[in-house]
Amino acid sequence: MSSRDRTEEGSAGRERNTLPLEYETVIGLEVHVELATKSKIFCGCSTAFGGAVNAHTCPVCMGMPGTLPVLNRQVVEYAIAVGLATGCEITRHGKFDRKNYFYPDNPQNYQISQLYLPICRNGSVEIETESGGRKVIGIHEIHMEEDAGKLIHDERDDVSLVDYNRAGVPLIEIVSKPDMRDAEEVIAYLEKLRMYISYLGASDCKLQEGSMRADVNLSVRPVGEAYYGTRTEMKNLNSYTAIRHAIAHERERQIALLEAGEDIVQETRRFDDREGTSYAMRSKEDARDYRYFPDPDLPPVEISQEWIDAVRAKQPEFRPEKMARYKAEYDIPEYDIDIITQSRHMAELFEETVKICGQPKKVSNWLMGETLRLLKEHDADPEDICFSPAHLAALIGLVDDKIINTNVAKEVFEEMFAQDIDPVRYVEEKGLKQENDAGAIRGICEQVLADNPQSVADFKAGKDRALGFLVGQTMKAAKGKANPGVINEILKELLQ
């Protein structure tokens, strides 16, 4: 939500030009991120998704009379961590303020937020622009606040009901400076935030699921001007596509108004991505006066230098540094590095496994191939990977030592992916060890050749594909456990 102290309004009077003007888009973002704490910001209720309606509530988060908020320190800790990652100054003596407005999803009819002394100020992140250049996007502030509940409209009975399960879930709001100029910069900025925050484990930052929500403040001005035009705020953008469309649409809408000599109204607009249109939710004229004041129920948030130092010491290695180090340390393609480091969990899994088995390329292959395939198949995230580095290393060892072949390894890996089984024991128990004995394999090969005279004839007629078929038949007859290299050699020899 926009802060009272932000003023970037009012276009200065300017002369209308007969030549067509070129316009520049000016964008600032307000990003809400739901923090991954186990309990809510001011009570002990769970933040888990998917409980029955009002299952995760108590007198405090239902706004019952006489109840009081007690701050969850983990929220402060996450906010400090995000602030440090984005180069912010940490406010050592902060406060919570009440933002007063009536709405049924807001149980107290005030939201506990921070206006006057937000926890982080004056940070920035660096993004890569489309042209490959670098650009610094300023962060005005980061503050902590509580989420609201949800209204459920029952069309049949024509009533509205309230679910307070999300009421009191901790949020941080990251307010950027109006430093972005197009949708690509906006998305690069959001990606950068997402990387920091997910690497910190502070949130999973999913736009679709609402754990990351972006409000876009946009204005336009003729290229070369330094003033800020009247801005509008767009809410309800839950995908990068929606953000792209909304920015393009709003830019055109504002330019059309200006070209027609009309004024832009400072207002909040809801963008409907399906319709490709936006409509005004409320304008500045009926803007509410939130009557912010320091919450007398909460003492000041005192943050010691020791606390800041302790959080700093726990900061992980973030993605850009990680990528640079991987390039120097591991002989794997840049493409692999790019994918693996997208998730801190995946990257750590990679590093731990390499530490054990010493084979970066093989580890990377398992992650880039089977792991990504299975994640996609299960519609899961890298964060959900459950198998341990030790087990992945052991699996690689089993293949290296020719104890199992690659096909069996994939089968074993599926089990590992599902429930982190010990591959060594699994192979033992299921009798999956590879047949490496050339004599035994030769017997099977001879039988296969005898059973498939047509394929033998084809091969001899120069159809190389027939060999593949015969290898497959032999593997099948060996129940998949024969060493494929040995099969190949013996078949070729017998067919000479």
Next chain:
Amino acid sequence: MGLSELTAAELGREIAAGDVKVREALDEVFARIDAVEEQYHCYITTDKEKAYEEAARIQAGIDAGELTGPLVGVPVAIKDNLCTAGIKTTCASRILYNFVPFYSATAVERLQAAGAVIIGKTNMDEFAMGSTTETSAFGVTKNPWDISHVPGGSSGGSAAAVAAKECWCALGTDTGGSIRQPAAHCGVTGIKPTYGTVSRYGLVAYASSMDQAGPLAKDVTDAATILEVISGHDVKDSTSLKRKDTRFTEALKEDVKGIKIGIPREYFGEGLDPEVSAAVKRAAKELKSAGAVVEVFRLGYTEYAIPAYYTIADAEASSNLERFDGIKYGYRTAEYADLHDLYKKTRSEGFGTEVKRRIMLGSFVLSSGYYDAYYLKALKVRALIKKAFDDAFAKYDVILGPVAPTTAPKLGESLKDPLKMYLSDIYTVPANLAGLPAISLPCGKDRIGLPIGLQLTADCFREDILLRTAFTYEKIRGIFL
């Protein structure tokens, strides 16, 4: 002598000794309530059934030797803005006319854990906003000393119930004098402790930065006993203090030798009734005779306390009372066109005039464009007042003065002129603004027999010196009630 004549501590001793059964204490108090309640109307709710159930449980605990302590089995009354699980908690407002919480205030839980038995919920000014108990949505409480007078407020029901012997002791709350002023008007003893000493969890907030619960009792010993039980850190209230010095009964010593008492010159200026002035000065003289050093001094900033108090209290109240909207609990208007209409009608019909006045004043001082000029300025004044007290307590142990400018006003007199009513809080609000502990105890009567209160204020955390001074004075004065 009937059980009603005993103090809470005396009754507790009789119950502990087995001479009185808890049930007998209840029989006595409910008989008394049946006899006089119609006349005084101290209670909004009484719950005989629950009280007797609880009494049986407690008696069993006493008989088994498991329950000991000064308040075991003692019936208590609770101001109706303190939540009591399973018992209606209305704040004397139509908007909560049917609200039954499923949780109890920490202060109430602590009293119950100490074996006290809740007999009912006492009348008060609506949401504790008022100085006469006349803003209650459920009728006026009368002063037991003269029923044509108010009992004071906002804890008027609790003070009157103790005075009328409709209970042995009660809990009240004090935001700007709401324990001390009705105590003075009803001839009982009331303490507002240092801010943060008693948990505010379950106290329906009026002005969060000043609200404190405390006892209304027959004497200083009872008051100290109850305060000791309800005090202590509570994880559910972030503003509650971690104090180790809450064994207040240990401070009850008859000795004021060398205690330095300061009397603010400003407290004896225009507007103070001569009879009240004389009684308070007499009390000071008596303490001096007992060995205290008494001096008159200039406190400073006293004329700014009332405007600062009402600005801050109303600002906080305007926000605290937003949750009463007809959506989740309490009163909801019968018919409404849409959400806005639901809010508007529910709150218009649910709140009384004085509450609405304070919500409007509070909303105004917080609104954009006025915040700095009113709310922020009031906070600055508050800091100056605190500083003036710091300077005073560098020289004095106790500050002595009146509780209210007059004895209890006549019924119907005060609400005609709210500003005058606000000004009558002049001696009590400074302790709330500065977070200081203060006690009110009777020091005489006026010519028509209405009690006069003496107020003693100490520095933060110095309830010990406050209680010692009050206890000593009480011995000199003799039994009042």
